[in-house]
Amino acid sequence: MRHAAPRPIPESADLLTAELVVDLATPVAPAVSPDGRLVAYGVVANSGRDGRAHSSVWVAAADGSADPRRLTDGTARDAAPKWAPDSASLFFTSDREERGTAQLQRILLDGSEDIAKAESLTRWRGGICDYCPLADGRTVALLAEDEPTAEDERREAEGDDAKVWGRHLPVTRLRLLDLATGAVRTVDGLGDRHVVEVTQRPDGGPLAVLSWATPELDPGVTTARLHLVALETGAVQDLGPVGVEAQSPVWWNHDGEWHLAHLAVTPGHLVGALAVIDTVPPATGPTVEQRNLTAGMSACPTELVQVCDGPPLALFAEGLDTALYRLDPQSLGFHRLSCVPGTLAGLTASHSGETLAVLMSTACEPKNVHAGPTGGPLLRLSDTSPELRRVCWGVQERLRYQASDGLPLDGLLILPAGRTRDEGPFPLVTMVHGGPYFRHVDEFALTVVDCGQWLATAGYAVFLPNPRGGSGHGHEFAAVVAGAVGGDEWTDILAGLDLLVAEGVADPERLGISGWSHGGFMAAWAIGQTERFKAAITGAGISDWGMQAGTGEWGIMDAALGGSTGWNGPGPHIHDRNSPISYVSRIRTPVLILHGEQDTNVPLGQAVHFHRALRHFGVEHEFVVYPREGHGLHERAHQLDALRRIRAWYDHWL
Known part of the structure; x- marks a missing residue:
């Protein structure tokens, strides 16, 4: 199954620039009015002050009978729209009065075509x-x-700001x-x-x-x-x-009895798939029983949404696709209503549950707000980045193959823009997703982290594998990486890469690998296991799982992935076996390291440690630190810099 994304205008194709990528306007946070007539949503863009993203609030008719209307001017961070119960007014948060400090605002919808006047409530x-x-x-x-x-104000003014950890x-x-x-x-x-x-x-x-x-x-x-x-x-x-x-x-209510459900990691596990857990709150005291309503399912719930007049709706990851499910109160099981090739996110429903809105993206279309009846079809309401239709994109293919032990796997291949398989082999970059509980989905993704099309428009083929540890294939598939990161997930990636080499798509002498977060760990791991890659990029990646368990903000969760902690005794430790830092002496691949200076998820020390080890063994590498950035890159100048460095790194080495 092949499809170009999004379909370009044949007679007028523009070149993709880094500015176009980072300045894209993106819809977020749809909210259906309780009466089902309107859909509010945010639009985020990089055109705001200080090179940081800002956002505006929009509203559209759920049936598409009127064009979307912008309610705020986009000069501040206007976000998180939610409706009043009578559907006559819309709340949102905004930092328009003090940069970086969100207050609650309200707009009364009177049908005016002008930008609405917001009332500050807090x-x-x-x-x-x-x-x-x-x-x-x-x-x-x-x-x-x-x-x-x-x-507090006195202490801040005088610099008397010692912090007691834990408080x-x-x-x-x-x-x-x-x-x-x-x-x-x-x-x-x-x-x-x-x-x-x-x-x-x-x-x-x-x-x-x-x-x-x-x-x-x-x-x-x-x-x-x-x-x-x-x-x-x-x-x-x-x-x-x-x-x-x-x-x-x-x-949700069934036969007069109120239930309370939530999402959580499958009970009894720190690492694994999300599950829907349900209970009936007692009149007094703690809950007596909690039931896993998704036990044994091969799909993984990603969102759970309350419906006032009916059972909850949920989105489920199903391989490369996303499905809409509804809970059946009788069987206490989820039943699939529809499935789309690609991604659905930000699900929201009217009071009756008859109308929904969602962010949807396929390989052919970037993310936009869609709305319609719960049984479908859904109508696209927003069109925030029409300029993308003027670019010639790489064809995106769905891949299905087997791991070395026979386990079915999936992934995606993006061919170089304007090229076909028959014109291969091509220089190919493997891009590993983060998480590891995440997935590559058959959507149109164009960001600094998911920059497959950015490389495809520069002549590279891009392989997007979904190895074990990710979502979309049930709990066991996700939980197998606990204490064994870099094991089966690495051989899963190799199986797909070997297939693409055998099929003449990938040039075995021009292979690169990259990733962000857990994907950055996997890139660092890969080059310590093989010399097949001629270039690598690690973004916010983990090099030492023991250090990560002790200093990363996820702590015990990272310890569960790495397999042990430094305080388990003098060692040797499981996490040493699972850490890229232990194999740096084997690395011959040139490495570009990208990391945010204020990252608390994967602290900067992970990159410093990796850099010093590479320097010790004389490995060609470049280490770039982005001030003020956390686990991702948010400032416009930094996003532009990263995109250009990524492409230049592969241009030089591949």
């Missing part, structure tokens, strides 16, 4: 992290840190905003737990609140608990602990 010092409009139409639940005290990160608390008076009341019954998500029972009943023991990812994601908060009294009922990486609590 002036909470420190800003609003998230929010949830409540069913009474009079209240909004806010998630926000404590406002700084006079003592250095501010806790996000649940607060209730009265829209009539502007008063904000804090819910005290949750103590000092860090609130990460909140949703209300559709009948106007209690709030379901998901919290962590601490704002730190480690141990926060392993200490999640669910609570019920009664709006009238503020009383809190603790439902007890929930799974690792718990997220997306949703209510």
